[in-house]
Amino acid sequence: MVMAAPAFGQAIGQGFELERGGRYADAAAVYLTTLRSDPANLPALLGLERVLPILSRLPELLPLVQRARAAVPENGTLRALELRVYAQMNEPDSLEAAARRWAAVAPRSDAPYREWALALADRRMFDDARRVLLLGRRTLGGGTTVLAIESAELEQRVENWEGAAREWGHVVALAADMIPQASSQLSDTPAPQRARVVAALSPPDAAPRTQRLAAELLLGWGQAAEGWRLFEQSLGAPSAETATALRRFADLAGAVATPAGHRVRGLALARWADLVPSPLAERARAEAVRELLDGGDRAGARAALERLAADSLAPADAKAMAEAALLEVLIADGQLDAAERRLAAAGVALGGDDRAGLRLQLARARVTRGELDRAAKLLSGDSSVAALAEQGWIALYRGDLRGATEAFRAAGPYAGERAAATERTAMLALVQQVPADSLPALGAALLTLARGDSAGAVTALRRVAANLEPGGGRSDVLLLAGQLAARLGGAPNEATAIAVFDEIVRAGGSGAAPPAAELEWARVLVRQGRAAEAVQRLEHLILSYPGSAFIPEARRDLERARGVIPKS
C-alpha cells in the first residue's frame, strides 16, 4: 500500500515545527521539497530566509527567489524578499539593481524604495538607507510626506530622535489619525534629548497637529503644564477634530497622577464641554471641577462651577456634584461661615454621604482654627464612626482624656483612611499611659500640633512631660515631641530630637517608648551621615529589647546603615 503524500499545508507545517524545535537543516529540507512542487510558495521561501542563514547556506535561496519572482513578477513580497537576500549576502550592487528593476515596473509605488531602504537598514547601512529614502522622495515627487514614516523609523533606529521627530511632524501634519502612533514611537526618547524633540515639533510656524504631537509627548513625560500650554496654542476654531483632540488629551492626562495632571485634565474637559451637546457637556464640566480641585486649581474650579450653576439644563447629579465641589472650595478657602450656611441650605440636593463628608471637613477646618465648640456642634447629631473619631480628637484637644479614649474606642480601627486610623491608635496608646482623666495642658499641646505649629507643639509637649511621672506617660509624650522635632529637620531641631531620645533611652522602662526612641534616634543619625553611631544605637536597641515590635525595623535599618542591602 502506498501512503498518500501529505498535503502542502501539512508538509510546510511540519517545517515550522522542525524550525521551532531548532532542527534547522530538517526544516530547510521540508521547505525545499515544498518549493520543488510549488516554486512560488511564499511561506516556504520565507522559512528558508529564516533558516538558511543559520546554516550558512543563504546563497541557495537566491536562485529560488529569482525563479519565484520571474513566475509572479507583480508580487511585491517576493520582490522585497529578493532585496533582503541580496542585502544579507552583502551584495549592495545587486540589491540596487533589483530595486531599480522593481521601481521601473512599479513607477508610482513607494514599496521598492521602502524595502530597499529597510534591507540596507537591517544590515546597519543606515546612511545608504537614508539616501535611498531621499531618492524615493525625489523620484516620486511627493515632497517631505513621501516615505516619511520610514524615514522617521530609520532616524529613530540610529538614535537621531530629533530627526525622527521632524519626520513624524511631516506625517501628522497631513493625517491627524497618525498622532497616536507618532506619539507612541517618540515617547521612548531618552530624557536628555526630549527638549530637542519638542523644539523640532514646535517651531513658530509649526502645523497645529504637529504642535499637538509635541504637547502629547510633554504630557506623557510628566510635564503636564507645559504640554497644556502647547496644546492650547494648537486649538483652532471649534470643529470635530478639535473636540476629538481635547477628549484625547483629557484621557491622556488621566494617566498622569500628579496635581498638574489633574489640573490639565480638568482644563481639557472644561474646554471639551464647550464643544459637545448636553448632557455630555454638564457631566464633563462636573468632572472638570473635580479634576481642577484635585489639581489645586480652585480658581479654575470656581469658573467651571459658575458655568455649571448657570446652566439650567444641567442634570441633578451634575448639579449635586458641583454643589459639593463648591462647598469644598469654600472650606479650603477658609470661608467657613459661608460654607456652613450653604451646607445647611443645600438640604436634599446633596446626597447623604456628601453631606456627612462635607460636615466632617467643615468640623476639621473649625478645629484647625481652634473653634472646638463650633466643630463639636457640627458633629453633634452624627453617630457615624468617622464623626466619632473626630469627636475623639475634639475631646482630646479639650484635655478630656477619658472622653477621647471612649470616642476613639467607639470609632474603632476602621474609620477614615488607614493613616488616620494608625494615628488615632497611636494617640490612644499614648493617652492610656497617662493616669489621669483630664490633662488640659496635653490637649492644648496637641491642638497646637493640629493647628500646624509643630515647633510650638514640641516645646509644649516637653513642658507637659516634665510634669508627668516616669511611669505615667512621660516617655511617651517625650517620644512624640522627639518625633516631631526630628520630622521638622535642620540642625537645631535634630539636636532637640536627639536630646529627647537620649532622655527616654536613659530613663529606660518596659514600655514601647525606649526602643521606639532609639530607632528614631538612629534614623536621625543616618540622615546626618553618622552611620557608625547609628549602628551602635541599633545594635543596642536589638540587644536590649529583644521582644520589641521594633526589632524587624531596627534590623532592616541596621543593614541599611551598614550598606548591606540596597537603598529602596
Added chain:
Amino acid sequence: MRRRDFVRVTSAGMMGAFFPSFHHSLVPSLLIPMDDSQSDHLKAYGLAYRVIDAGLKAEWLLNYQGGAFLLPDAESIRRDAALSGVRADPVDGGRVTAIRGEIEANNMDAVPLEKAPKVAVYAPPNAAPWDDAVTMALQYAGIPFTKIWDPEVVSGGLKDFDWLHLHHEDFTGQYSKFFLIYSGMPWLADMVQRNADTARRLGFATVPDLKKAVARGIHDYVANGGFLFAMCTATETIDLALAAHGVDIAATFADGTPMDPQADAKLDWSQTFAFTGAHLEPNPLVATFSDIDGHQVNAGPRRQPLGAFKLFNFSAKIDPVPTMLVQDHRQVIPDFYGLTTSFVRARLKPGVTVLADEEGAPWVKYVHGDLGKGTWTFFGGHDPEDPQHQIGDPPTDLSLHPHSPGYRLILNNVLFPAAKKRELKT
C-alpha cells in the same frame, strides 16, 4: 588553605573517630536550626562563617533540622546571632549527645567546619554589588569577599583564594551577544570599552582571546585545588571558551571576523568542566550561545517556560559533598531565568553529579563535579528571587527574602570549602 579533599567515608561514625571535636566534651553549644523554625536562613550562614573565621570550630549537621549548624556557646556568638536575627538555641551536653545519636541512626552526618575560605568574586571593577546573586548573598550574610577581574586572573592572582565565583560573564567575549540588541546603550558601550582596553593592556589581540585565556586560568585554578561556583551564563560560556581553544566562535562584532563555519566540529570538549557535544548558536542576533541551555530565554520561539526544580537526596555519610550542596528547608524550588537558565541533560559529561533537576524536563538545574584536585558547581539562572530578571530591574533586597531556598543553595557552596578533610577508611 587550598582545597581539602572530600574523600568519602564508607561507614557512619567515622568522623568522630578521626576528628574529635569540642562538641564531644559536654560543653554547652548553640544549635542553629535551619528548618522552618529559623528566623533568617541566609544570615545563619554568615554567622557560621564568622565563627570559623574567628578560629573556632563548628559543625554542619547535614540533613538534621534542614542542615543545622552547631556552634560553641559564647557571648560574642549569641550577640552576633541576636543582631543578625538568627535563631540560636542553647543546648547542653546531654542534648548534643542526643542529637549525635539521632544523626548516627539516620541519613544524617556531622561535618566539622574548620577554616573560613577566602572568597573571590570575578566581576568587572565597575560592577555594582547588586549585579549578581552571589555578591548580594555574601553581602547580606556578612561574608567578606574580594573582587577580581581579568588582570588578576591572567597574572595568577587566583592562587590567593580558596573559592571563586563567576556570574554573568560571557567568556566567549561577545558581551552576552547584547552588542546588536542593545546597541547604543551607555552601559554596553562602557562594557565594550573596558574589555577592549583590558585586552589591549594585557597583550591580547581581541576580547575573545583574552576571555579564553581567563577561562584557561580558571580551569587551571580548579585543577590545582580551587573551588569554583558559577551561575547564569558564566557556566555555559566558560565551557564554550575552553572547548574553543584555537577556534573562532565569536561573531564579527566581537573580534572582526565571523565565526568559523566549522566551529561546531572543531570544539575540543575534553578541556571543559561540565558539558560535551554542544552545538553553537550561529546567529549573532540571537542572544544565546549554544544548545547547552534548556530554556533559551532570548531565542524567541525556542524559549521554554519556567517550572520548578527538585533537589536530590544523597546519602549524607557516603556522599557528604553533594549532601552539603543541597542542604535546604525546601525540596522543590521555583525556577528562575538567566541568560543560561538550565543545562540540557544530554549535554552533560558522564560523571557529572546532578544536584537538582526539573522532573520530566530534558534539563537539569544544578550540577557538580571534580576537576583535577578541585571541584566546580554550576547553578543555572540569574537571581533566585527575581525569576524574570530583566536588564535594568531594581536590585533584589534580600532582607525581604531571608528564607530564600534558592539563595541557600548559593551559600551552601560558600561554606562547603570550610568542611574538614576526611581520610579514606580503606
